[in-house]
Amino acid sequence: MGFEDAHQYWLNSHLRRRTGERRSRLQRGHGHGERLFLKRVWWPLFGNFEHLHPEYEIVDWRGRPYFIDFVWSCGSFRFALEIKGYGPHVQNTDRIRYRRELNREIYLQSLGYRIVSIPYDELEENADVTIFLLRSLFAPYLSAQAESEHTFMEREVMRLAMRQTKSIRPIDLVREFEINKRTAVKVLQQLCDKGKLRPLVSGESGRVTRYERVQSLADDTVW
Template identity: 55%
Template sequence: MGFAEEHQRWLGYHKKCRTGERLDRLDRGHRHGEQMFVERVWWPIFGKLDDLHPEYEVADWRGRPYFVDFVWKPGQVKFAIEIKGYGPHVQNTDRTRYRQELNRETYLQIAGYRVIAIPYDDLESAPEQTISLLKAVLTPSLLKTSSEGSSQFTRIERDILRMASRMNGMIRPVDVVEGLGVNRRTARKYINILCEKGKFKPVLAQDSSRVCRYELIHSFIDSEIW
């Protein structure tokens, strides 16, 4: 599944989970800058949108609702990601609003979030720089989360993941049978387990509902996990 289809699926899922102001804020808030971030930065890093929450509601220090552009919670760690445009945040003539925004960011850190500010202009002109910086920030927490859950992959599951990686990210049960010397039932069993763990995605044959192969869901720290 490409980015456009996955983005629509992800956005549709979050809309179904919301009502009232939360839904309205998602419709109003997930606009050009936020979509650029997801497409030009997040997708190239992860190839999926799991655990990324758009227009995420948190309470500020006064207990009032506040919506963060994105919150990412892959486990025990949680990051608040804000897309910062030059006009609204630097030339803001409403000093009270500007002060409140800074206080919210401080409070988010008190509440356990790591706050990341993404310049809007860089999303347009230098997304590669943003990707590099974001990887540097996220990797330590990802490795910690991965090491805590490293037992989630058995030896045969790791072998299948490595095989899929060598085969340009696509694999069939027959490839597992021939490559690992297991029977077809065992191959399908472990491929289905890896689908449930979010590492494989079924790919349908053209004009058919039959699954013909499985696509590896890449992560930029796969080499550390496997």
């Protein structure tokens, strides 16, 4: 599934779960800047939209609703990502609004969010800079998450899969780790269930004999 189809499916799934102002806000707020960020940064990094929530509603210290462009949950960690253009965030034409925005960022941090401000101009001119910075920022959290979500053998198999130039087979695990074939197949199926590997069906027999990696940010920062 390419970006356009995956993005539409992800957005529709959130729209279906929302009603009233929360739904209207998503329809209004998920605009050009947000889509540009997803297409040029998030999709190249992750290849999916898992645990990413658009126009995420919180209640601020005054008891008023506020919508964050994106919230990404990574295990027990939460990131608040905001796409910021130059005009409304830098020019002090509305000093009260600017002051409230800074107060809101402090409040979000008190709730346990890490604030990530994404410059809109960078998305248009050089998205690779944002990709590099986010990769560096997210790497420790993804590593900690992988430690808690995957067994030792699963992590070793993923490292082996990364070294393979082609797809991986159960016999590769048998030879590398000196385990029996049944155990090898079980570990490969577990990684498929967790979305890390994809089974490949043989055209002639219809059986699964090989597995390929599902590309993601974790390929370079976790395993």
